[in-house]
Amino acid sequence: MSRHSAGTGPGRGAKDSEENGSAGPPPRRKRVVLADSRAPVTVLRTVVELEEQTSYGEELVRGFIRVQLWTAVRLGAIVVFLLGGLPVLFFFIPAIADVTLAGVRLPWLLLGVAPFPVLFGIGYWYNVLAERHERDFVDMVEK
Amino acid sequence: MSGTAVEVNLWAVAGILLVAVVTFYVGFRSSRMASTTQDFLVARRTVRSRRNAAAVSGEYLSAASFLGVAGLVLKDGVDALWYPIGFTAGYLALMLFVAAPLRRSGAYTLPDFVEARLGSTGLRKLATGFVIIIGVLYLLPQLQSAGLVVSRIMPVPTWVGTVVVVIVVVVNVLGGGMRAITVVQAFQYWLKLFAIAAPTFIMCALFIGGGGAGPRGEATLTAESPPVFYEETTVRIDTPVRLQIKQDVWLWADGTVDGAPAHGSTFWSALRREVRVEAGTTLKFPPTAVVPSIVGATPDNASWVKPNPDGASDLFTTYSLIFATFLGTMGLPHVLVRFYTNPDGKAARRTTLHVMLLLALFYLFPMILGALSRIYVPELLVTGRTDAAVTALPQKLVPGVAGDILGAVTAAGAFAAFLSTSSGLVVSVSGVLSTDVLRGRVRDFRWAAIIAGAIPLGLAFVLRPNDVSLSIGVTFALAASTFCPVLVLGIWWRKLTWVGAGAGMIVGGGLVIAAIVVDVVSRYTGDWAPGFVRQPALITVPIAFIVVLVVSKATHRRLPGDTSRTLLRMHAPDPLGFIRDRDVARFGTAEERARLADGRHRR
Numbered sequence: 170m171s172r173h174s175a176g177t178g179p180g181r182g183a184k185d186s187e188e189n190g191s192a193g194p195p196p197r198r199k200r201v202v203l204a205d206s207r208a209p210v211t212v213l214r215t216v217v218e219l220e221e222q223t224s225y226g227e228e229l230v231r232g233f234i235r236v237q238l239w240t241a242v243r244l245g246a247i248v249v250f251l252l253g254g255l256p257v258l259f260f261f262i263p264a265i266a267d268v269t270l271a272g273v274r275l276p277w278l279l280l281g282v283a284p285f286p287v288l289f290g291i292g293y294w295y296n297v298l299a300e301r302h303e304r305d306f307v308d309m310v311e312k
Numbered sequence: 313m314s315g316t317a318v319e320v321n322l323w324a325v326a327g328i329l330l331v332a333v334v335t336f337y338v339g340f341r342s343s344r345m346a347s348t349t350q351d352f353l354v355a356r357r358t359v360r361s362r363r364n365a366a367a368v369s370g371e372y373l374s375a376a377s378f379l380g381v382a383g384l385v386l387k388d389g390v391d392a393l394w395y396p397i398g399f400t401a402g403y404l405a406l407m408l409f410v411a412a413p414l415r416r417s418g419a420y421t422l423p424d425f426v427e428a429r430l431g432s433t434g435l436r437k438l439a440t441g442f443v444i445i446i447g448v449l450y451l452l453p454q455l456q457s458a459g460l461v462v463s464r465i466m467p468v469p470t471w472v473g474t475v476v477v478v479i480v481v482v483v484n485v486l487g488g489g490m491r492a493i494t495v496v497q498a499f500q501y502w503l504k505l506f507a508i509a510a511p512t513f514i515m516c517a518l519f520i521g522g523g524g525a526g527p528r529g530e531a532t533l534t535a536e537s538p539p540v541f542y543e544e545t546t547v548r549i550d551t552p553v554r555l556q557i558k559q560d561v562w563l564w565a566d567g568t569v570d571g572a573p574a575h576g577s578t579f580w581s582a583l584r585r586e587v588r589v590e591a592g593t594t595l596k597f598p599p600t601a602v603v604p605s606i607v608g609a610t611p612d613n614a615s616w617v618k619p620n621p622d623g624a625s626d627l628f629t630t631y632s633l634i635f636a637t638f639l640g641t642m643g644l645p646h647v648l649v650r651f652y653t654n655p656d657g658k659a660a661r662r663t664t665l666h667v668m669l670l671l672a673l674f675y676l677f678p679m680i681l682g683a684l685s686r687i688y689v690p691e692l693l694v695t696g697r698t699d700a701a702v703t704a705l706p707q708k709l710v711p712g713v714a715g716d717i718l719g720a721v722t723a724a725g726a727f728a729a730f731l732s733t734s735s736g737l738v739v740s741v742s743g744v745l746s747t748d749v750l751r752g753r754v755r756d757f758r759w760a761a762i763i764a765g766a767i768p769l770g771l772a773f774v775l776r777p778n779d780v781s782l783s784i785g786v787t788f789a790l791a792a793s794t795f796c797p798v799l800v801l802g803i804w805w806r807k808l809t810w811v812g813a814g815a816g817m818i819v820g821g822g823l824v825i826a827a828i829v830v831d832v833v834s835r836y837t838g839d840w841a842p843g844f845v846r847q848p849a850l851i852t853v854p855i856a857f858i859v860v861l862v863v864s865k866a867t868h869r870r871l872p873g874d875t876s877r878t879l880l881r882m883h884a885p886d887p888l889g890f891i892r893d894r895d896v897a898r899f900g901t902a903e904e905r906a907r908l909a910d911g912r913h914r915r
Contacts, residue, residue, distance in 0.1 A: 227876060234883045238804050241408035248404060252397065256630045259619035266618035276619050280393035281679045285672035288397075288404050292665045295408055299661060303885035310888065 233306050237299060244295050252284055321707075323716045324465040327724030331503070332480050335731055339484045339496045361659045365666030367494045368650045370501030372399075372667070373674060374450075374733035375457040375699075376784035378504060378726050381675065383698035385682025386689075387609040389616035391626065392682070394633050395785070396675035400668055401634075402641025402788075407664035410642045412657030413803045413882035416890070420652060421744050422645055422795060429802045431872040432810035435817075440748040442794045442821055443645045444764075447741035449787045449828075450644070451734055451768035452775065457699055458730040459772070464700055465723055474772050477727075481734045482765040485742065486758050494653065500732040501670060507725020508677040508702070511718040515684060515709050538612045539603045539690040547691045549593045555604040555694065557582050558611045563601060567593025580604065595694065605693035616686070625843050628850065633785055636849030640788030643795030646736035649743060656886040681705060702726065738764045775832070786828055789849035793820030796853065797860045803882060805864075806875050812864025820856025824848055 259265060259276060268275040377399060384392035419425035423439040426432075455474040462473025484496065538558050549567070557580050565574040568590035580587055586607065589595070597603075610616045619626075641647060654660040685692065685701035688708040692698045703726060706718035742760035750756035794817045801808045827848040834841035844851065872878075884890040 230876070230880050230883065234804070234879065237883065245405065245408050248401065252401065253631070253634065256619070256627055256634075260627055263618065274390070274617050276390045277393070277617070277679075280390055280397065280619075282676070284397045285400060285668075285675070288400055289665070289668050289672060292404050292407055292668050296661055296665050299412070300658065303658070307885050307887050 229306075229310070233302070236302055240295065240298050240302065244291050244298075248288065248291055251287060255279060321465040321716055321719060321723075323713075323720035324703075324723040325720075327720040328462070328465075328727045331724045331727050331731065332476075335480065335484060335496055335500070335728075338499055341495075361654065361663045362666060363494070363498050364650065364654060364659075364663045365670060366501045367497035368647065368663065368667045369670040369674070370497035370499070370504065370732045371646055371650060371736035372671070372733070373501065373504050373729055374784065375454050375726065375729050377674070377678065378508065378729040379457055379461070379699045379702050380453075380784065381678040382682035382685065382702045383692075383700070385679055386685045386692065386701045387605075387698045389610050390619050391630060393679060394630055395637070396671075396679065398634055398637025398788075399641070400671045400675065401638050403664050403668045403671065405638050406642040406647075407661055407668075409800050410803060411651060411660040411664045414648070414799065415651050415654050415660035416657040416884070416886070417878070417882045420649075421740070421747065422643075422648055423744060423748055425802070426798060426813065429872070429878055430808065430810035430813055431874070432814075435810045435814050436748065438814055438817055439795075439798075440744050442790075442817060443744045444741055445821075445825070446643070446787060446791050446794075447645055447737045447744075447764065448768045448771065449790065450646070450784065451737050451741075452771055453783045454730045454734050454737075455768055455772040456775075458727070460697065460699060461703055461723055461726050461730075464703060465719075471773060474769065477730045477734055478765045478769045480731060481738050482761055484731075484735060485738050485761045485765075496735065497732050500728045503728045504725045504732075505670075505674055507721050507728065508674065508681070511706050511722050512677045512680050514714075514718060515706065516680065518710060519684060538605070539686055539693070541597045541599060541601050541603060541690060542687070543599050545597045545691050547595045547597070547694045549589050549595065549695060550591055551696070552588065552590050553694070553696050554607040555587045555589060556607050556609075556611050557584055557587055557604050559602040561602050561604060562598065564596040565589075565593060566595075569593065597691075603690040603693050605690075606696040609693055609696075609698075613686070629843060629847055632789075632844065632847040632850035635853055636785055636789040636792050636847060638792075639796040639853055640790075640792035640849070642799055643791030644788075645740040645744065646733070649740040650736070658886055678702065684709065785847055786824070786831075789847060789852065790821060790824040790828075792849050793824050793852040793856045797857045801857075801860055801864075803879075806879065807864055807868060807871065808860070809864045809867045809870045810872070811867040811870055812860045812862075815863040816856045816860030819859045820852050823852040823855065827852075 266274060266276050270278055377396070381392065381395050384395060414425065417425055417428055419428045422443050423436045426439045427436040455477055456470075458477040459470035459473040462468065462476065463470045466472075560582050561580045563578055563580065564576065565578045566576075567574060569578065570588050571590075574593075587604065605611050651660050651663070654663055681702050685705045689701055689704045692701055692704065703719060703723050706722060707715040709715070710718055738761055741764040742757060745760035745764060746757040750760055797816045797820065798808075798813045802813065827845045830841050831845045834845070881890045
C-alpha cells in the first residue's frame with residue numbers, strides 16, 4: 170500500500186514534466202497504482218489470511234464450520250425425533266392403528282404422506298439457513 | 313391373464329422397445345459432444361441444478377422404488393412405507409452433512425475424495441474396492457428384476473431381460489459416458505413418473521367409481537381375514553415356496569406338495585400351519601378361497617394395516633432400515649458422482665432439495681398400487697413374486713385392451729428404472745475402475761464399462777433372486793457402514809486420520825459383507841439366520857463410527873498436514889473462490905485440457 174506511493178506520487182510527476190519538457194510536447198504521464206487503498210485491499214488481506222492459515226483466519230474458519238455443523242445437527246435431530254419417534258409410538262400405543270381419518274388408517278397417513286412435507290420443509294429451512302450463514306461469512310470477510 | 317400361461321403382451325413389448333430406442337437416441341444425440349475424459353466422468357461439472365435434480369432422481373428411482381416398494385406394501389403392509397421414507401430422508405442427510413462440502417472438495421469420485429482429504433493412496437484403493445462392491449450389489453437386483461418383468465410379458469426365460477438391460481446400458485455408456493447419461497437420466501425421471509402416475513390415477517378412478525373388475529370398496533382390506541381370491545385363479549409355482557395356512561382352504565393342485573405328489577382336489581387345513589410346494593406345481597383356487605401367503609409375508613389383513621405386527625423384532629428391523637437408508641444414500645457411488653457435476657456447493661445443496669421434492673412426488677404412487685394389489689393380485693403372495701405387483705395389477709383391475717395398455721406403460725416405466733439406475737451404476741463403477749485400476753484414458757473407460765456390466769451379469773445368473781427392496785436395503789447398509797463415517801467425519805472432524813478411516817471401512821464393510829454371506833447361505837439351507845442379518849445397519853453403522861473415532865484418536869500422529877487447507881476449501885462459501893477442482897493432469901491429452909479451459913455450459 171505504501172511502497173509504491175513514495176516514488177511516483179502525482180505531485181512529483183507533474184514537476185518532473187515541467188523541468189525537462191524542452192523538446193516538443195511532453196509525454197503524458199500516467200499514474201500507476203498497484204493497489205487501490207479502498208475496500209479490495211482488505212478483501213485480499215482477509216482472504217490471504219484465510220489461505221495462509223494465520224491464527225485469526227483459522228479461528229474464523231473454525232467458527233464458521235461450527236455454525237454450519239450445528240445448524241445441520243439441530244435440523245437432523247428434529248427429523249430423527251419426528252420420524253424416529255413413530256415406530257416407538259406405534260409400538261407402545263397400538264390403538265393408533267385403529268384410528269381412521271377420511272377412510273384411511275392413521276398409520277398409513279403418518280407414514281405414507283406426512284413425512285414427505287416434513288422432510289422437504291426441513292431441507293428448505295436448512296438451505297435458507299446455510300445460505301444465510303455463508304452470506305454472513307462472506308460479508309464479514311469482505312468488510 | 314392368469315398366473316400360468318404367459319401370453320405375449322405386444323403393447324408392453326412395444327413400450328419397452330420404445331424406451332430402449334428413445335434412451336439410445338437421447339444418449340446418442342448428446343454424446344456427439346462428449347469427447348474429453350471430463351465429459352465422460354463428470355459432464356464437465358456444468359450441469360444445472362434443476363436438470364441435475366431430475367437426473368439424480370431418475371438415476372435413483374431404481375427397480376427397488378418402481379417395483380419393490382409396491383411389492384413390499386403388498387406383502388408387509390404399512391411397515392413397508394419406511395422404505396420410501398428412508399429413500400427420501402437419505403437425501404436430507406446428504407444435504408445436511410455432505411452435499412456442499414463434498415462438491416467444493418473438487419474430487420471426482422469417492423476414492424478421489426478420500427485421497428484428497430486424507431492423502432493416502434492405500435486408502436484410495438480400499439475405497440475403490442468398496443465402490444465396486446456396492447455398485448455390483450446394487451446392479452444385481454436391477455438385472456434380476458429386469459428378467460422378471462420381461463419374462464412376464466413374453467414367453468422367454470428370465471435371463472433374456474437381464475442380458476437386454478446390460479447390453480443397452482453398456483452400449484449407451486460406451487457412447488457418451490456421463491454427459492449422455494445426464495440427459496438420459498433427467499428424461500427417464502419424467503418417464504417413470506408418468507409411467508406410474510397415469511396408471512395409478514386411472515386405476516384409482518376405476519376402483520373408487522366401481523368401473524373396474526372384481527371387488528369394490530376398501531372394506532376388503534380392513535376385514536380381519538386374510539385376503540381372498542375374488543375369481544378363480546391359477547397359480548404356477550416356479551421356485552419352491554413355503555406357504556402359511558391360516559384358514560382352511562380347498563384347492564386343486566397338480567405337482568408336488570409337502571414332498572408327496574398331489575393331483576386333483578386338495579384340502580389344506582389350518583392345523584397344518586405350513587405347506588411346502590415344489591417348483592413346477594400348478595395350484596387352482598376357487599373364488600372366495602383364502603390366500604395362503606408365503607412364509608415371511610403378513611398373512612391376514614388385520615395385521616397388514618397395522619404397524620409392527622410381530623413386536624420387538626419388527627421394531628429392530630424398522631430402525632435398522634431407517635438407519636441404513638438415512639445414512640446409506642450418501643455413500644452410494646452413483647448418487648455421489650452426480651453431485652460432482654454441480655457447478656458449486658450452493659448448487660449442490662439446491663439440487664438435493666429439488667431431488668427430495670421429485671422423490672416425494674413419485675413415492676405416493678407405489679404405495680397406492682401396493683394397497684390395490686392386495687385386493688386384485690393376491691396370487692403374488694402365493695408365488696412370492698410380489699415385485700411383479702406393479703406390472704401385473706393393471707391387467708387384473710382394468711378389463712380388456714385398456715388393461716394391456718396400462719400394463720405396458722408400467723412395464724415400460726419399470727424398464728426405464730432398470731436402464732437409468734444401471735447406467736448410473738455402470739458409469740460410476742467404470743469411472744472408478746478406469747481411473748484407479750486402469751490408466752484413465754477414454755479407451756480405458758470403455759473397457760471398464762464392459763467389465764462393470766459383465767461382473768453383475770454373471771452374478772445375476774448364479775444367485776437366487778430375492779425381493780428387490782430387501783437386497784437394496786443391504787446395499788444401503790453396506791454404504792452406510794463404509795462411506796458414511798468417512799464422509800461425515802472427513803468433512804466435519806479435523807482429527808480424522810487415514811488409519812482410522814481405513815479401519816472403520818474394513819470393520820463396518822466386513823461386518824455387512826459377513827451378514828450378506830450368512831444370509832445367502834441360510835436362504836439356501838433353510839432360513840436359519842436371525843432377523844438382524846437381513847438388515848444389520850443398526851449394529852454395523854455405530855460400530856464403524858466408533859472404530860473410526862477410536863483409531864483416529866489413537867493414531868493422531870498420522871494427521872495429514874494440510875487438513876486445515878482442505879477443510880477451508882470444503883467449507884468456505886463459493887464466492888470466496890476457494891473451490892478448486894482437483895488436478896486432473898493425468899487424465900486426457902494436452903488438447904483435451906485446453907478445450908476444458910473454455911468449458912462453458914453446453915447441452
